[in-house]
Amino acid sequence: MRTPKQLGAHAEAMLAELAAFSDGDNGLTRLYLSPAHRRAADHVAGWMRAAGLETAVDPLGTVRGRWKPERKRRLLIGSHIDTVVDAGRYDGMLGVVAGILAVEEIAARGLALPFGIDVLAFGDEEGVRFPTTLVSSAALAGCLVPSDLDTRDAEGVSLREALVAFGGDPEAAASAAYGRDEAVAYLEVHIEQGPVLEAEGLPLGVVTSIAGQSRFNITVTGEAGHAGTVPMALRRDALAASAEMMLAIEDVARRGAAHQMVATVGRIAARPGAVNVIPAEVAFTLDIRADADAPRHAAIAELEARLLTIATGRKVSARMEKFFESPTTPCAARLQEAFAAALGDLGLGQRRLASGAGHDGHAMHHLTDVGMLFVRCRGGISHNPAEFAAVDDMGLAVEALVGAAVRLAADAASSGDRT
């Protein structure tokens, strides 16, 4: 039995090993089904076998390590081992490493659980290579869209072809799915990728949901004019109108703090775009997220009304077109409780927070209940080589994962669940 500090040091060493598998010479880039992904998958499978797990690579390239494979009911613990371009070494990989270490500890401590555990190393969470994402977890959850296998990467290689080259089996994709009666739950440890835990001095946090999100293109049309000759009162300035709209967007999101609402205008362009011409047309994007769908939809409705009011008052027109939407994935109350209890046992605060970023849990929710544990992330920085989680925090995360598994075992026993 290792202390949390020892577990954290072990996790750190494993993450350093894994970071060596990159498709480029500089930094860490490991796209789905790439040579680096193949080598990383083999390395992870090696760790799993050393931990006493029975391993296999499924049709979509997910490495599965099975503890107590003879048991029908399985607790699923996982995350992903693909990365963005020029990535950090924690995003995704920490959840896989934490799962392996947790199973090692459960076995080493002789903890009696009424279910087996599968540690899962997904390959397609970042969605960088193909114009789709979460296919590896979707296949496992039984919600893969078959036509996704025909999408192609920038070099024209289809996902189907890439799977064959990787050693996967696209024809067997349907067989990758778990039965609904097999899964106990899906648990994932992940770095927060945001600054909340750090700001509050907490090593870990319990995820309440994976935020749903909606994205819009907003176009404001006014009238161009000479910057010197059109009085302020006679202007129909598309950019001044957009500025007022951006502050309304910020205001609506701020007032949705109770729902962890965030709204971002990330892109903006003004035409004609000359220093001495009043902008005639401005296009900007809106990305809005919250911890549940209802408050997000209510905020969008409020924004539509406020933008229209601003446009009318300034005699400009505004068009708001949705180009992306993904629903909120709630984290099951019983899994939040299991994590919270484990944090309590460790003497830690039990901060609950939504995940603003997407995760494999979004697909796994189609199969079973999802629970997530966030690990403090320095400066909130992610998708960047500067990404960092502390050794102590990672060790506590492994310990909390063990604690949550034990809590689920107790719940299963009290509810008469049989494996």
Added chain:
Amino acid sequence: MRTPKQLGAHAEAMLAELAAFSDGDNGLTRLYLSPAHRRAADHVAGWMRAAGLETAVDPLGTVRGRWKPERKRRLLIGSHIDTVVDAGRYDGMLGVVAGILAVEEIAARGLALPFGIDVLAFGDEEGVRFPTTLVSSAALAGCLVPSDLDTRDAEGVSLREALVAFGGDPEAAASAAYGRDEAVAYLEVHIEQGPVLEAEGLPLGVVTSIAGQSRFNITVTGEAGHAGTVPMALRRDALAASAEMMLAIEDVARRGAAHQMVATVGRIAARPGAVNVIPAEVAFTLDIRADADAPRHAAIAELEARLLTIATGRKVSARMEKFFESPTTPCAARLQEAFAAALGDLGLGQRRLASGAGHDGHAMHHLTDVGMLFVRCRGGISHNPAEFAAVDDMGLAVEALVGAAVRLAADAASSGDRT
């Protein structure tokens, strides 16, 4: 003696003739010292001679038509015959045509003036071809910067070379200047290029000044972050800060309405510019103008303070760098009175307004008092083939120009001015 309507119809016909001299086949484009400028200058000189004026092209390519050339004291009336790319036919040209028609009327009516009149057709007001502007009026006003002759157009042709090709004489540039004791005043008729007169149902307006202007590049630096994981309260969003700054800019300009203040953010760019990333840096431009320098400078100082306050409150930084400034050119009170009296004689309102756009008067102010008369311009549209001024309005402008010249003659007589 023609009625205002007849004068307007005559002006309209002359402007239509002049619009045929273009450097392209489509629309009207006539850059300084181009072949079309040469042909237009010859055509204008022909009109001047037909009106009884003695003509010459000066070293910088300005066509000068002299009425009563033997008189030392000269009233200067002019505007420009160069255009922007894909221009309208009124901007500049109307002032030259109005000058010729006014002198014809003064002669036809046998009006006794104590000074001669020079009608001037400048060639470099738009500043499109060379990286300088107003060189033709500056030479005449004695404030030409000699090094401007060495600037080059996009093809690498120097202004000096282009002048020689045109038939000008760059070596004689210094001799183009009037003596200070020669000029009575400089008068210019020009389309408003803005919507004020139209909005108030007035055909003509008296210009109070040519607005000074200052231009800035403003850079706001915050911190990039994940659009889903950074709570609103922890953001340092450079674009949200910029939106608040843009509204402050608008507010300051609106409150400066008494000084005809206008402020425009015409260009904006946000980095990194991704739909799901909080903007780290935003750059935008500010163009601010007013009818006098003091209120413009006060507004800039206020804006600097307000932008700093906004930046501080949002934990971002803001940099405001001036890259252009031109001082206000006041129109002489006596010339405003002369135009206003002429408008009164015509039974017209005497609206006074600053010119937000730049004009040759800006250079001519170095030589003598400047007076300008604005003509209503449909929709405020200029620098566009849709530019339009009504026949009746143009006829009234010629009549007002005659009236102002007569008023100046009376002033000169009462003050004992001798020609």
